[in-house]
Amino acid sequence: MQKVYARRRLSILAALTGFMASAALFNSPAASAALPTPVGAATARSYLSRLPVATEDRTGYSRDKFPTWITISGACNTREWILERDGESVVTNSACTATSGSWYSPYDGATWISPSDVDIDHLVPLAEAWDSGASTWTTAQRQAFANDVTRPQLLAVTDNVNQAKGDQDPATWVPSRSAYLCTYVRAWVQVKYYYDLSVDTAEKNALRNHLAGC
Template sequence: MSMVNKAARFPIPLLLAGALTLGLATPAVATPPGIPSAATANSELASLTVAAEGSMTGYSREQFPHWTTVSGACNTRETVLKRDGTNVVTDSACAATSGRWYSPYDGATWSAASDVDIDHVVPLAEAWRSGAASWATSRRQSFANDLAGPQLIAVTDNVNQAKGDQDPAQWKPPLTSYWCTYAKMWVHTKYRWGLKVNSTEKTALQSMLGRC
């Protein structure tokens, strides 16, 4: 559960005692690789093709196979959980048994991996509508498991579920302070993978980058 919710349920002295037991360690902020500067993101956004979104015909999440094995018993989800968490302990099957995760979308901190989702910054369905429908399945698999760029990030599960497949014109992270970073990640992912943007999406991204 989040620290905010804990404060509502327990007296402050007890909450502080629990925090001291944890050593008051601040969880690492989830920071995927390859987040560009604002100037680079603006340049990349300007270069993207602007077009109406395509059809959802033929789409399913199975068109983007995930999570694939990364190393040993660890798949992509488990790899991102370890990357984005603090003091993450895993079992022999690479499942996270303990750790702490700070979700930059909403500022919540979690101590159970089950409370955390791995968000595709550019959702799979959004990618499908933006050009991925014409890709080979192998390319869609690479996109869905992309650890080299800022496409995967550990965040609060219900926040990720609220986002669904919406683009930044329709949904933005609850924390406005994260809008700049989110826009940079979104733009760079679309740029790296050659995906299109629609006009309202581009306008929203320009506004978000204006906060940087």
């Protein structure tokens, strides 16, 4: 039954994403909205207990199978929308490109004043999603996942920290800033649960251990 509901959620989200991309008329939340707060630790532990455990399989993965970035609102694509949401005193031009502002990276505690120093991280990486079940999705569903501004899946972080993270899961990588660890693993579990993605054994053990301290 859970998988049926998950498929329905994906179908609805994909339909909304397609509407935004084609018409650019979807009434999105204001870009000044705060980063979505993940579920609490108790809820995350409950979700984790219900996630299917499976061996990861990257056969056939390509980043191109997760189209980014799409139009979110007006002239703003996903990257620019997140930059404006997560930044302070952000100034944009008529194309919605950020020209100035400041961005605090919760992963390492660094603050940047140039948008070129900031990446938009997919908290659950696209390759990880593919390994965990997204290989069976349609392109529209993968596009919805890659541009999800509703759940705590996208956030602005230091570019080289994001690059060092790559496609790793919490068994091998968590933010160096310990104050953000609980938020990170709660968000990870929430996203995986919402999209009905699996976890591998090492990943589940690491998440369980981290959540025990939250």
